[in-house]
Amino acid sequence: xxxxxxxxxxxxTNIFAAGELLVSNYSFATCxxxxxxxxxxxxxxxxxxxxxLEFGEGSPLRVLSSQFSIFENEVEYTAVHDGILSDAxxxxxxxxxxxxxxxxxVLPMYGIDSIGNYRKPMGFISIRGIEEGGLSYIPLSNPxxxxxxxxxxxxxxxxxxxAYDSSSNVLWAARGTSGILRYxxxxxxxxxxxxxxxxxxxxxxxxxxxxxxxxxxxxxxxxLDVKMExxxxxxxxxxxxxxxxxxxxxxxxxxxxPALETSRVTxxxxxxxxxxxxxxxxxxxxxxxxxxxxxxxxGNKFTEVVFRDTTGKQVVSAYDRSDYSVSGVxxxxxxxxxxxxxxxxxxxxxxxxxxxxxxxxxxxxQWLYGxxxxxxxxxxxxxxxxxxxxxxxxxxxSVTTYGNGISVSADSGKTWQPVLNQAAVGKNLASxxxxxxxxxxxxxxxxxxxxxxxxxxTIEVFSYDMRKVRTIVKxxxxxxxxxRSTNAAEDIWDGRDDMGRAVTMGIYYVRVKxxxxxVGWGKVMTLGGR
Numbered sequence: 373x374x375x376x377x378x379x380x381x382x383x384x385t386n387i388f389a390a391g392e393l394l395v396s397n398y399s400f401a402t403c404x405x406x407x408x409x410x411x412x413x414x415x416x417x418x419x420x421x422x423x424x425l426e427f428g429e430g431s432p433l434r435v436l437s438s439q440f441s442i443f444e445n446e447v448e449y450t451a452v453h454d455g456i457l458s459d460a461x462x463x464x465x466x467x468x469x470x471x472x473x474x475x476x477x478v479l480p481m482y483g484i485d486s487i488g489n490y491r492k493p494m495g496f497i498s499i500r501g502i503e504e505g506g507l508s509y510i511p512l513s514n515p516x517x518x519x520x521x522x523x524x525x526x527x528x529x530x531x532x533x534x535a536y537d538s539s540s541n542v543l544w545a546a547r548g549t550s551g552i553l554r555y556x557x558x559x560x561x562x563x564x565x566x567x568x569x570x571x572x573x574x575x576x577x578x579x580x581x582x583x584x585x586x587x588x589x590x591x592x593x594x595x596l597d598v599k600m601e602x603x604x605x606x607x608x609x610x611x612x613x614x615x616x617x618x619x620x621x622x623x624x625x626x627x628x629x630p631a632l633e634t635s636r637v638t639x640x641x642x643x644x645x646x647x648x649x650x651x652x653x654x655x656x657x658x659x660x661x662x663x664x665x666x667x668x669x670x671g672n673k674f675t676e677v678v679f680r681d682t683t684g685k686q687v688v689s690a691y692d693r694s695d696y697s698v699s700g701v702x703x704x705x706x707x708x709x710x711x712x713x714x715x716x717x718x719x720x721x722x723x724x725x726x727x728x729x730x731x732x733x734x735x736x737x738q739w740l741y742g743x744x745x746x747x748x749x750x751x752x753x754x755x756x757x758x759x760x761x762x763x764x765x766x767x768x769x770s771v772t773t774y775g776n777g778i779s780v781s782a783d784s785g786k787t788w789q790p791v792l793n794q795a796a797v798g799k800n801l802a803s804x805x806x807x808x809x810x811x812x813x814x815x816x817x818x819x820x821x822x823x824x825x826x827x828x829x830t831i832e833v834f835s836y837d838m839r840k841v842r843t844i845v846k847x848x849x850x851x852x853x854x855x856r857s858t859n860a861a862e863d864i865w866d867g868r869d870d871m872g873r874a875v876t877m878g879i880y881y882v883r884v885k886x887x888x889x890x891v892g893w894g895k896v897m898t899l900g901g902r
Contacts, residue, residue, distance in 0.1 A: 393777070394425075395442055397773075397775050399772040400467050410780070460656075465699050471536065478496050479499075480496055482530075494511060496510050519589050528550060529550045532639075539605065552568070552569050568581040576628070577624045578626070589612065596612065596639065617671060617672075639651065643701070643708070649669070650701055651668075661696075663695070679732075696714055699755060709785060712740070721745075722757060742754060751864075752773045757771050771788070774812060775808040775815060797821055801822065801823075801892030804892040805821075806820070819884065826850070829848050829850045830843070833865055845862055878900075880898060
């Protein structure tokens with residue numbers, strides 16, 4: 373099928389005012405652009421958009437400039453579906469973000485469904501640069517496959533993973549029950565060839581998918597992820613019936629991985645030196661997800677990832693104690709950094725894997741690197757992890773969060789630097805800003821304020837009828853600060869009253885006083901407790 377890219381113009385701005393670094397502090401995915409530059413996809417109350425951050429050399433990492441590519445209000449598309457935080461299915465809790473050469477960076481695209489939610493798969497978004505026309509909406513046809521046996525609750529035609537073959541300018545996209553798409557733009561972006569395939573489990577090969585074809589899931593499993601080996605260019609398919617590896621680059625024949633051939637493989641990731649393969653399996657069992665992590669160093673023999681305590685003793689079933697699922701994986705040398713979270717974000721963080729297995733950072737029961745380990749500076753949900761090229765040419769890490777922007781690391785995760793929109797505030801408590809201004813259930817909001825000189829600060833929270841519900845700090849010594857709170861670990865509200873109970877959903881007022889007679893007020897909305 374030949375067609376031209378359908379382009380929609382978006383608003384582009386080159387803004388670097390004080391505090392304006394991201395489209396929104398609700399950031400979902402990152403991808404390296406060039407040396408020292410990082411793409412960030414964010415989505416807030418509006419439709420969202422992309423930020424291109426440029427970092428300078430040195431430690432800690434500092435943002436030199438920020439350029440925005442924002443979806444206009446009338447554009448009813450986005451790169452993240454509305455169920456990403458609450459979805460029970462592991463493969464729907466992540467956003468693939470792939471470098472596809474001249475096609476740019478690509479992400480899935482969702483439109484508005486019949487009930488007004490962003491859950492309708494539409495194709496993918498391509499971003500090639502900040503300049504006008506650098507952001508494109510690329511629709512994909514839906515084969516509208518029907519299955520005669522039970523089909524899992526997957527979004528028909530949604531994109532769960534990408535793989536790019538740079539030698540042939542071909543982008544592969546895993547589309548669940550719609551199989552796998554081959555998007556060939558080797559003849560130019562205006563002369564694209566699309567072709568869809570399904571995995572024939574019995575014949576162990578890819579078959580061309582016909583429009584409105586009737587299949588059996590037992591014979592043609594859904595494809596939940598796709599990756600390509602960097603040297604051999606063989607495809608790896610994560611499916612509802614195991615992990616499959618292409619026998620040869622030029623062949624349509626595949627072989628299944630023995631250890632995973634009966635498993636529902638939700639994702640597969642490749643990277644590191646030496647090359648590592650990480651796979652996740654997940655199935656519904658007794659009302660929750662039974663998940664496991666697997667790893668291989670040759671692409672054939674996969675073994676379950678070992679979790680050990682601080683004494684080196686192996687801990688059985690550590691990964692499956694909660695409904696964890698993988699939202700992103702990045703590799704630096706021999707280490708793998710795996711972002712995981714439970715349904716609803718009750719728990720989230722990074723797993724740090726070395727050549728032996730998962731490394732606990734503090735105690736035998738703590739493998740999740742988060743606030744306590746310094747990945748983030750506030751108790752916020754970690755959504756994904758990515759890697760990018762540092763200004764000095766090394767490899768850095770980037771973590772996205774729900775409400776606190778991103779965190780970046782230049783030393784393989786040893787130290788982290790937060791990057792977020794720092795709310796503009798008036799001098800001497802003239803105005804108070806809450807970041808974010810809308811708190812998710814069981815979330816937190818930072819109190820941002822300005823002090824011209826060292827002061828003793830009292831911060832209190834009042835309900836809509838001006839009843840005091842919480843004293844955050846009282847006569848706490850704070851140094852002068854022109855930009856925001858000077859103590860992000862303490863000057864936050866967690867949506868609870870003085871008794872530790874979650875307050876009800878609604879609007880609350882925050883009063884900040886110092887010992888020099890200055891008083892400021894801010895406002896925040898909370899969605900209530902869990």
